[in-house]
Amino acid sequence: AQSVSQHNHHVILSEAASLELGCNYSYGGTVNLFWYVQYPGQHLQLLLKYFSGDPLVKGIKGFEAEFIKSKFSFNLRKPSVQWSDTAEYFCAVNGDTNAGKSTFGDGTTLTVKP
Amino acid sequence: NAGVMQNPRHLVRRRGQEARLRCSPMKGHSHVYWYRQLPEEGLKFMVYLQKENIIDESGMPKERFSAEFPKEGPSILRIQQVVRGDSAAYFCASSPLLETQYFGPGTRLLVL
Numbered sequence: 166a167q168s169v170s171q172h173n174h175h176v177i178l179s180e181a182a183s184l185e186l187g188c189n190y191s192y193g194g195t196v197n198l199f200w201y202v203q204y205p206g207q208h209l210q211l212l213l214k215y216f217s218g219d220p221l222v223k224g225i226k227g228f229e230a231e232f233i234k235s236k237f238s239f240n241l242r243k244p245s246v247q248w249s250d251t252a253e254y255f256c257a258v259n260g261d262t263n264a265g266k267s268t269f270g271d272g273t274t275l276t277v278k279p
Numbered sequence: 280n281a282g283v284m285q286n287p288r289h290l291v292r293r294r295g296q297e298a299r300l301r302c303s304p305m306k307g308h309s310h311v312y313w314y315r316q317l318p319e320e321g322l323k324f325m326v327y328l329q330k331e332n333i334i335d336e337s338g339m340p341k342e343r344f345s346a347e348f349p350k351e352g353p354s355i356l357r358i359q360q361v362v363r364g365d366s367a368a369y370f371c372a373s374s375p376l377l378e379t380q381y382f383g384p385g386t387r388l389l390v391l
Binding site for chain 1: 312314320321322323324327335337338370372379380381382383384385
């Protein structure tokens with residue numbers, strides 16, 4: 166079975182601060198990894214994804230994530246957050262034998278203070 | 280290219296009534312997934328369907344819940360005899376193959 170753990174439930178930052186949200190997964194095989202963002206009242210939007218290749222992936226809006234296989238981690242980073250980044254962030258994993266079924270973490274709520 | 284469509288966006292039901300949630304996948308997508316999001320929680324997988332087939336329903340409650348994806352028309356998630364604990368946001372996602380899933384805006388179900 167696959168599982169995802171997001172370390173921080175709620176993060177509060179000031180504008181221009183750097184962001185790192187932790188994500189660890191548990192799965193024995195090949196994985197696809199995702200970060201989604203959910204702005205208040207809106208649906209999930211894909212920020213970035215990792216399928217294979219370069220473990221450092223860049224997504225939209227200046228976000229990036231690094232896949233570290235030895236640590237089963239896929240942490241999300243942004244060098245300088247903006248007030249508009251206030252949202253909930255979900256890490257998800259999709260294992261190679263799970264027919265596309267994604268397992269989500271419980272999410273991290275990011276509040277950016279202006 | 281329109282995204283994943285879900286309707287209704289908001290649904291209010293009284294205990295014991297039925298709820299029907301609809302999902303139209305993106306054009307060209309033959310895989311549909313349903314997830315439920317309870318307050319303060321992440322998305323939990325419910326069911327994965329292809330046209331006319333249920334591939335994985337390991338996340339579906341054993342009773343009162345059913346899903347279909349007919350040859351023609353949207354995918355339907357049906358909840359019979361709703362209870363207050365069914366109140367949640369229900370998200371549908373679609374994908375062309377076993378790739379990135381694209382999510383719809385969700386249906387927020389409130390059971391009174």
